[in-house]
Amino acid sequence: MGEKNGGSSSRSSSRSNNRNNSARSRSSFSPATSMASRFRSYLRTVLSVVAISIIGLHLSRGSFVHGYSLPRAAANKLVPLEAHIISKCPDTKAALHLLILPVMKRVHHMVDFKLNYIGKPAAGGRVTCKHGQDECKGNIIELCARELYPDPLINLEFINCLSQDFMRIPQDALVERCAVEHGIDVARLKNCAIGNGGAHGLELLRESVKRTAETWGIFCVFLRRC
Numbered sequence: 531m532g533e534k535n536g537g538s539s540s541r542s543s544s545r546s547n548n549r550n551n552s553a554r555s556r557s558s559f560s561p562a563t564s565m566a567s568r569f570r571s572y573l574r575t576v577l578s579v580v581a582i583s584i585i586g587l588h589l590s591r592g593s594f595v596h597g598y599s600l601p602r603a604a605a606n607k608l609v610p611l612e613a614h615i616i617s618k619c620p621d622t623k624a625a626l627h628l629l630i631l632p633v634m635k636r637v638h639h640m641v642d643f644k645l646n647y648i649g650k651p652a653a654g655g656r657v658t659c660k661h662g663q664d665e666c667k668g669n670i671i672e673l674c675a676r677e678l679y680p681d682p683l684i685n686l687e688f689i690n691c692l693s694q695d696f697m698r699i700p701q702d703a704l705v706e707r708c709a710v711e712h713g714i715d716v717a718r719l720k721n722c723a724i725g726n727g728g729a730h731g732l733e734l735l736r737e738s739v740k741r742t743a744e745t746w747g748i749f750c751v752f753l754r755r756c
Contacts, residue, residue, distance in 0.1 A: 666735060669738070671700055675688050675719060
């Protein structure tokens with residue numbers, strides 16, 4: 531009897547341990563935030579490796595072609611890197627926060643980075659944007675920030691700040707808060723965007739949309755949620 535009780539107790543203890551181990555195993559994989567965090571880290575790493583690899587290949591080809599060394603200026607040429615976005619979109623928010631900004635912090639000194647916007651030319655020199663005129667205004671504000679502050683680590687931080695609250699673009703309170711946080715002169719920004727009847731800001735948007743149309747057939751990103 532004692533042997534049976536001992537065996538029963540042992541089996542019960544084993545089952546309990548198995549359940550505890552199973553519970554610990556499930557708990558280590560179940561949190562969505564943990565999986566999402568690992569996936570975001572993986573994406574950042576992959577994009578960084580790809581960007582740095584392209585830069586390395588570009589520079590190596592630039593410094594030695596068919597057995598001839600090129601001038602040092604050619605070897606030091608910045609690698610072109612371009613992204614196309616819209617200001618009022620959750621995918622833009624994610625792309626800036628998780629991919630573009632982290633990667634640019636690593637390789638900004640090696641690339642000639644351009645950020646352009648998606649839209650359609652309209653009659654009378656106007657532009658239509660997917661989420662209406664508020665999005666066009668947001669695009670113009672971000673283009674002005676890039677023109678006034680060419681350093682990508684300044685303008686991208688500002689644009690990322692706006693994108694994290696994209697539903698409120700182009701509200702003054704949001705623009706002013708992000709501008710103050712990232713060293714952007716609000717008066718200069720407004721003058722660029724809406725000064726002289728908004729002529730300069732609209733011209734920036736027209737040129738940006740045109741550039742996107744020229745490259746859209748080569749590189750195309752589908753913004754599924756926009």
